[in-house]
Amino acid sequence: MTAERSAPVFELRDGSVRYGTGSVEAVSQVSVQLHRGEILGLVGESGCGKSTTARAMLGLVPLSGGTLLLHGEPVRRHDRRLRRSVQAIFQNPAASFNPKRSLLDSVAEPLRVHGHGTPAERRRRALAELDRVGITEQLAHRRPREVSGGQCQRAAIARATILRPEILVCDEPVSALDVSIQAQILELLAELRAEQGLAMLFISHDLGVVASLCDRTAVMYAGRVVEQGGALDIAHDPRHPYSVMLQDSVPSLDLAAARAPRVQPTPGAEDVDGRQLAGCRFATLCPSVTTACTTSPPPLRQIAPRHEVACVHPFPSTTPRVAAQPSNTV
Numbered sequence: 106m107t108a109e110r111s112a113p114v115f116e117l118r119d120g121s122v123r124y125g126t127g128s129v130e131a132v133s134q135v136s137v138q139l140h141r142g143e144i145l146g147l148v149g150e151s152g153c154g155k156s157t158t159a160r161a162m163l164g165l166v167p168l169s170g171g172t173l174l175l176h177g178e179p180v181r182r183h184d185r186r187l188r189r190s191v192q193a194i195f196q197n198p199a200a201s202f203n204p205k206r207s208l209l210d211s212v213a214e215p216l217r218v219h220g221h222g223t224p225a226e227r228r229r230r231a232l233a234e235l236d237r238v239g240i241t242e243q244l245a246h247r248r249p250r251e252v253s254g255g256q257c258q259r260a261a262i263a264r265a266t267i268l269r270p271e272i273l274v275c276d277e278p279v280s281a282l283d284v285s286i287q288a289q290i291l292e293l294l295a296e297l298r299a300e301q302g303l304a305m306l307f308i309s310h311d312l313g314v315v316a317s318l319c320d321r322t323a324v325m326y327a328g329r330v331v332e333q334g335g336a337l338d339i340a341h342d343p344r345h346p347y348s349v350m351l352q353d354s355v356p357s358l359d360l361a362a363a364r365a366p367r368v369q370p371t372p373g374a375e376d377v378d379g380r381q382l383a384g385c386r387f388a389t390l391c392p393s394v395t396t397a398c399t400t401s402p403p404p405l406r407q408i409a410p411r412h413e414v415a416c417v418h419p420f421p422s423t424t425p426r427v428a429a430q431p432s433n434t435v
């Protein structure tokens with residue numbers, strides 16, 4: 106899969122988010138660039154900040170630091186351009202629909218909010234959009250609880266794309282679906298990318314799905330992006346010790362490798378008082394740690410074309426790899 110390498114359509118630059126009055130940042134200086142027609146996978150263990158990054162890019166939470174840029178121009182989180190250009194789909198689509206309204210009404214709603222057309226025109230466009238994602242007119246009149254999870258997610262995609270956004274933020278969009286339905290939704294997303302040139306942020310726990318769908322992958326650990334590069338490079342030749350651990354945690358048919366992960370996962374981005382570590386947040390777990398790792402957070406640096414790692418001692422690229430298996434989760 107190739108994506109145009111022009112200027113990013115949308116960017117979070119050095120974004121940080123702090124919830125409430127807590128001293129701990131949920132994400133710290135995270136930079137994410139999305140190019141037209143590109144799908145960026147965002148992976149990492151539960152609680153590392155993936156959804157917070159998504160919420161920040163959608164303008165749903167304020168940034169405590171950093172900037173959102175749309176076509177290179179800074180935008181504030183309540184800016185109408187952001188609302189229109191960046192849409193989202195989530196893990197549980199039924200929860201984001203009004204249970205009392207038909208799918209058709211909900212899909213037409215963004216057109217009403219943005220002042221498009223007459224009620225009849227909006228209805229016609231919503232039906233066409235639903236048809237495009239595989240929802241018949243008969244289904245369109247049902248309420249969310251009267252359709253399957255896959256059909257509801259299709260309707261959520263229609264609602265997200267009806268204003269022709271440039272960017273789609275997908276937060277675990279297939280995690281709650283059966284495997285066969287997952288494949289259909291992923292195919293639909295790939296079609297939308299091809300047809301409309303949509304740029305997507307795709308959050309998933311499924312490393313196999315990310316490797317097959319995405320162009321690039323960013324790996325997060327404890328609120329920071331620790332590695333990013335081509336999706337296949339990250340899947341087959343991860344260089345950050347945490348990315349290696351993540352790949353090794355994918356169940357493998359190679360039992361010797363599965364029994365002997367090279368990096369053992371344990372919690373540890375904070376010290377005993379709950380303060381965030383000054384240096385690399387993976388330092389307390391890392392087999393390669395030296396004092397150089399504990400003074401300041403290592404910045405992302407390029408180690409190969411379009412492959413960056415935030416590590417003082419990245420694994421060599423010749424490290425024998427256990428390939429990610431499709432449809433396994435971390």
Ligand SMILES: Nc1ncnc2c1ncn2[C@@H]1O[C@H](COP(=O)(O)OP(=O)(O)OP(=O)(O)O)[C@@H](O)[C@H]1O
Binds near residue numbers: 124149154158
């Ligand atoms: N509304 C909130 N208020 C306070 N802390 C929050 C809130 N939402 C998330 N957090 C904290 O922010 C950190 C990042 O959470 P986030 O949901 O972004 O992680 P995640 O990687 O998306 O996890 P998961 O894969 O489980 O969805 C976690 O420590 C979490 O407890």
